[in-house]
Amino acid sequence: xxxxxxxxxxxGLRTADGIVHALHGVTLHVDExxxxxxxxxxxxxxxxxxxxVLGLFSAREIAYRQGRIGFAGRDLLELPEDEMRRLRGSQIxxxxxxxxxxxxxxLTIGHQIGEAILAHRxxxxxxxxxxxxxxxxxxGVPQPEMRAAQYPFQxxxxxxxxxxxxxxxxxxxxxxxxxxPTTALDVTIQAQIxxxxxxxxxxxxxxxxxxxxxxxxxxxxxxxxxxxxxxRIVEEGPIDAIFSRPSHPYTWGLLECLPRLTTxxxxxxxxxxxxxxxxxxxxxxxxxxDRCAHAMSxxxxxxxxxxxxxxxxxSACWLLHPHAAPIAEATRLRQSASAPDEKGLPRGxx
Amino acid sequence: MSVERAxxxxxxxxxxxxxxxxxxxxxxxxxxxxxxxxxxxxxxQNRLAxxxxxxxxxxxxxxxxxxxxxxxxxxxxNLLEANEPPSGRHWFGTDDFGRDVFxxxxxxxxxxxxxxxxxxxxxxxxxxxxxxxxxxxxGTTDDVMMRVVDLLYGLPHLLSTVLFMVVLGPxxxxxxxxxxxxxxxGMARLVRGQVLQLKELEYVQAAHALGIPSRRVxxxxxxxxxxxxxxxxxxxxxxxxxxxxxxxxFLGLGVPxxxxxxxxxxxxxxxxxxxxxxxxxxxxxxxISLTMFAFNAFGDGLRDALDPRLRR
Amino acid sequence: MTAYLARRFLLSLLxxxxxxxxxxxxxxxxxxxxxxxxxxxxxxxxxxxxxxYGLDRPLLVQYxxxxxNLARGDLGRxxxxxxxxxxxxxxxxxxxxxxxxAEALIVAVLxxxxxxxxxxxxxxxxxxxxxxGTAIVGISVPGFILxxxxxDVFAVRLGILPVATWGTWKHTVMPAFSLALAPLAYLxxxxxSSMLEELGQDYVKAAVARGLSRPRVIxxxxxxxxxxxxxxxxxxxxxxxxxxxxxxxxxxxxxGIGKIFVLSISDRDYPLILSGAVVYSVLLLATxxxxxxxxxxxxxxxxxxxxxx
Numbered sequence: 001x002x003x004x005x006x007x008x009x010x011x012g013l014r015t016a017d018g019i020v021h022a023l024h025g026v027t028l029h030v031d032e033x034x035x036x037x038x039x040x041x042x043x044x045x046x047x048x049x050x051x052x053v054l055g056l057f058s059a060r061e062i063a064y065r066q067g068r069i070g071f072a073g074r075d076l077l078e079l080p081e082d083e084m085r086r087l088r089g090s091q092i093x094x095x096x097x098x099x100x101x102x103x104x105x106x107l108t109i110g111h112q113i114g115e116a117i118l119a120h121r122x123x124x125x126x127x128x129x130x131x132x133x134x135x136x137x138x139x140g141v142p143q144p145e146m147r148a149a150q151y152p153f154q155x156x157x158x159x160x161x162x163x164x165x166x167x168x169x170x171x172x173x174x175x176x177x178x179x180x181p182t183t184a185l186d187v188t189i190q191a192q193i194x195x196x197x198x199x200x201x202x203x204x205x206x207x208x209x210x211x212x213x214x215x216x217x218x219x220x221x222x223x224x225x226x227x228x229x230x231x232r233i234v235e236e237g238p239i240d241a242i243f244s245r246p247s248h249p250y251t252w253g254l255l256e257c258l259p260r261l262t263t264x265x266x267x268x269x270x271x272x273x274x275x276x277x278x279x280x281x282x283x284x285x286x287x288x289x290d291r292c293a294h295a296m297s298x299x300x301x302x303x304x305x306x307x308x309x310x311x312x313x314x315s316a317c318w319l320l321h322p323h324a325a326p327i328a329e330a331t332r333l334r335q336s337a338s339a340p341d342e343k344g345l346p347r348g349x350x
Numbered sequence: 351m352s353v354e355r356a357x358x359x360x361x362x363x364x365x366x367x368x369x370x371x372x373x374x375x376x377x378x379x380x381x382x383x384x385x386x387x388x389x390x391x392x393x394x395q396n397r398l399a400x401x402x403x404x405x406x407x408x409x410x411x412x413x414x415x416x417x418x419x420x421x422x423x424x425x426x427x428n429l430l431e432a433n434e435p436p437s438g439r440h441w442f443g444t445d446d447f448g449r450d451v452f453x454x455x456x457x458x459x460x461x462x463x464x465x466x467x468x469x470x471x472x473x474x475x476x477x478x479x480x481x482x483x484x485x486x487x488x489g490t491t492d493d494v495m496m497r498v499v500d501l502l503y504g505l506p507h508l509l510s511t512v513l514f515m516v517v518l519g520p521x522x523x524x525x526x527x528x529x530x531x532x533x534x535x536g537m538a539r540l541v542r543g544q545v546l547q548l549k550e551l552e553y554v555q556a557a558h559a560l561g562i563p564s565r566r567v568x569x570x571x572x573x574x575x576x577x578x579x580x581x582x583x584x585x586x587x588x589x590x591x592x593x594x595x596x597x598x599x600f601l602g603l604g605v606p607x608x609x610x611x612x613x614x615x616x617x618x619x620x621x622x623x624x625x626x627x628x629x630x631x632x633x634x635x636x637x638i639s640l641t642m643f644a645f646n647a648f649g650d651g652l653r654d655a656l657d658p659r660l661r662r
Numbered sequence: 663m664t665a666y667l668a669r670r671f672l673l674s675l676l677x678x679x680x681x682x683x684x685x686x687x688x689x690x691x692x693x694x695x696x697x698x699x700x701x702x703x704x705x706x707x708x709x710x711x712x713x714x715y716g717l718d719r720p721l722l723v724q725y726x727x728x729x730x731n732l733a734r735g736d737l738g739r740x741x742x743x744x745x746x747x748x749x750x751x752x753x754x755x756x757x758x759x760x761x762x763x764a765e766a767l768i769v770a771v772l773x774x775x776x777x778x779x780x781x782x783x784x785x786x787x788x789x790x791x792x793x794x795g796t797a798i799v800g801i802s803v804p805g806f807i808l809x810x811x812x813x814d815v816f817a818v819r820l821g822i823l824p825v826a827t828w829g830t831w832k833h834t835v836m837p838a839f840s841l842a843l844a845p846l847a848y849l850x851x852x853x854x855s856s857m858l859e860e861l862g863q864d865y866v867k868a869a870v871a872r873g874l875s876r877p878r879v880i881x882x883x884x885x886x887x888x889x890x891x892x893x894x895x896x897x898x899x900x901x902x903x904x905x906x907x908x909x910x911x912x913x914x915x916x917x918g919i920g921k922i923f924v925l926s927i928s929d930r931d932y933p934l935i936l937s938g939a940v941v942y943s944v945l946l947l948a949t950x951x952x953x954x955x956x957x958x959x960x961x962x963x964x965x966x967x968x969x970x971x
Contacts, residue, residue: 054871089873096871101864104883106890106962115882116872151962167872298366323367398798504677504950505684508905509942516927516935517688593804600806600909602928616807620913623814624825635807643802650798 009067037222093168099160110148135166158189230287237313247309399651405644416456424457461611469591477537485545544576585649589642759918766841778853800847809840897950
């Protein structure tokens with residue numbers, strides 16, 4: 001059952017330096033109860049997409065907006081503000097990247113979680129506070145009553161993020177958007193938070209969109225992956241397909257960049273040459289063409305549509321067009337990365 | 351808007367599927383325009399600041415040439431023409447001694463602007479030296495020096511200026527000295543803060559590690575980068591000094607006769623509210639306000655332009 | 663928190679002592695003595711006067727006596743006024759000045775914050791331009807010049823407000839407004855920039871994402887935090903109002919301590935000048951201390967940690 005469906009979303013934002021064309025036709029969907037990972041480097045539009053879903057941009061900031069965002073049968077882009085407000089926090093919730101800045105420093109944790117409850121349920125203050133404490137305990141915060149009365153600066157990074165997750169869960173959302181939830185945390189805490197998200201997902205049966213730039217995180221968590229570049233989805237598919245049969249040069253680049261246990265000391269770390277394009281200017285063809293080792297003339301002239309790369313697996317690359325010659329490297333990659341282990345993940349992944 | 355072609359109907363011909371080396375514009379290197387040019391550009395976009403700047407220029411210009419535009423000296427009395435409203439002969443009218451208000455206004459401008467600029471500049475000198483040393487030396491010296499500043503800060507500027515005036519007696523330079531006596535505190539704090547911040551910057555530590563002597567570090571790295579906020583503070587000190595001078599005049603502690611500043615002119619013309627010849631009061635009062643507005647607008651614009659956070 | 667406040671209190675006392683000493687030194691640095699201009703006094707009478715005021719003793723002794731007197735709350739005797747006892751002079755004038763100052767403060771705070779919030783919410787649109795335009799004019803036109811303008815328009819030409827002195831509430835309108843305009847403008851600008859800063863913070867977006875209503879986010883989150891820097895600035899702001907009151911009271915002929923202080927300067931009435939400086943300093947330090955207390959109650963970081971951040 002499709003829960004959220006973003007269809008050909010175009011978005012331009014006003015900034016101090018003019019209009020930035022942030023999204024160029026983003027299309028993706030999330031089904032009930034599944035975890036979708038959205039991967040891409042900084043500035044590719046992942047956060048912008050998520051914030052557009054929740055309608056967090058003010059009318060003044062938006063230069064233009066086209067497309068459709070379907071949720072539970074309604075188009076979120078056409079929804080009046082008060083209905084949007086009722087949806088936020090209760091049906092769709094968001095966990096922001098940095099828990100320190102996502103929490104108001106002068107209000108207690110309990111107050112902020114309680115607020116989220118009171119915004120949507122008609123309960124007494126005291127009942128909301130009790131529920132806040134219960135939520136804190138659910139997300140694994142020890143001594144929840146004490147913590148609820150404390151301020152954000154009194155908690156460690158991991159506890160803060162748990163508190164933020166607690167406030168997101170307050171009304172039992174059907175969709176949780178976690179925008180780089182572990183980027184600001186230590187590696188050991190990262191693992192804990194991710195485990196927490198997994199268990200909460202099973203418990204609540206909610207769908208999760210996990211936005212991240214870290215493929216390692218994706219490998220552990222996601223059911224499906226969408227790879228994003230310069231405001232478009234360039235590849236999307238089930239997790240094992242993406243890791244074992246990646247079909248877009250950008251995805252190849254991302255995967256190659258990951259150091260592996262088998263990487264020798266003497267090998268240089270691989271990078272993708274170049275930098276993402278400036279989103280203030282027009283982009284006639286594939287945005288990745290300038291950095292792509294396999295680029296053809298067509299790549300600069302025409303925008304590649306989504307091609308089928310397998311079951312429920314798509315990639316926006318002209319290499320998949322019948323006219324394109326098969327390339328040695330692509331074949332090599334596919335061959336070396338195939339024969340996955342029992343988890344369905346490519347060899348060499350920790 | 352990016353140039354989109356419809357997904358479904360697309361089927362490019364076979365020839366364009368040949369591999370192509372990267373286009374000439376493969377690397378979009380975003381060149382950040384020189385910092386100074388960027389600041390000037392942002393300043394230029396602020397209409398209020400630009401207006402302020404040109405007003406200042408116009409005022410200084412008029413202060414220099416204004417008195418020579420009319421055939422009257424500022425202290426030339428002509429009792430036959432006393433108390434005349436603005437006319438073709440006396441553009442700003444005359445006062446009760448028959449003196450031309452236009453000439454007096456621009457001569458007064460010289461005094462007021464001189465006091466304003468000089469006091470602000472001296473504040474800068476004392477503040478930079480004190481704050482610079484305190485910040486750079488650091489440690490206990492810094493602590494002690496800043497404690498002194500904190501203590502002196504408790505006394506309101508106008509109050510201490512008045513007290514100093516009472517002690518030093520009337521005079522153009524005593525006014526300036528009295529104003530600077532406690533006026534430098536703000537600048538000292540600012541400079542010290544800047545120096546402290548910059549001292550911590552890695553490239554300064556790197557320069558030190560390379561053996562570059564302290565004085566060079568201070569002069570070539572710290573000061574130029576701290577210049578921004580210091581310049582803003584300087585620009586905003588001028589209107590404060592002009593205000594203080596005017597306030598002192600109202601209290602009878604302004605520049606002594608025969609000199610006349612805008613402040614003393616305004617103070618002496620208070621009575622015209624009741625007598626009706628308010629042009630005597632209007633012109634100096636208007637120009638004090640205009641000058642303060644211009645410096646405030648320009649100083650504000652400068653501060654916004656220097657703000658590293660690009661926010662409108 | 664108490665450690666923080668105790669430190670601030672001690673600093674205030676120290677500052678007060680420095681100010682007193684400084685003023686004392688300044689007064690006695692003036693060449694000649696106050697009675698020299700009194701041509702009609704015989705040398706003997708002059709000598710008596712000097713002895714009465716203790717001016718014949720060595721400086722250090724005078725200083726000691728002054729401090730001792732201050733500790734007892736005795737400010738000394740005025741040289742020129744009809745009412746000799748300075749304590750009495752102050753007691754007469756202080757309530758008037760306090761009333762005027764309080765009025766101006768309330769107008770400035772309420773008006774300034776409101777204007778600033780409106781400007782921030784209507785960022786880069788009409789409310790913003792209007793508010794900030796008013797604000798920049800407000801900090802540019804000195805209060806005493808505004809006072810003259812007001813008197814001209816409302817008292818002389820329109821006749822709806824009294825020109826000067828003190829009496830009914832009508833007498834307070836123009837002076838309070840003249841005193842309030844600059845602080846109001848300053849607060850408006852500060853509130854606006856503080857508010858804009860808070861509105862751009864992540865926690866505001868997060869609050870919206872939780873489904874809180876717009877008023878709740880603006881007031882309960884953004885404004886709440888935006889007012890913190892505004893509170894810190896209340897101390898110097900009150901200082902500005904107090905010093906502004908010198909001239910405003912003088913212009914309007916209001917019998918407050920401001921006018922008394924101004925007259926004492928032109929009269930060279932040293933004990934009164936000294937006392938005026940002391941009284942003002944005490945008022946200011948007390949206000950600053952109260953602001954510190956208020957701030958420490960409001961900012962949880964100080965309450966819990968005993969220091970800001």
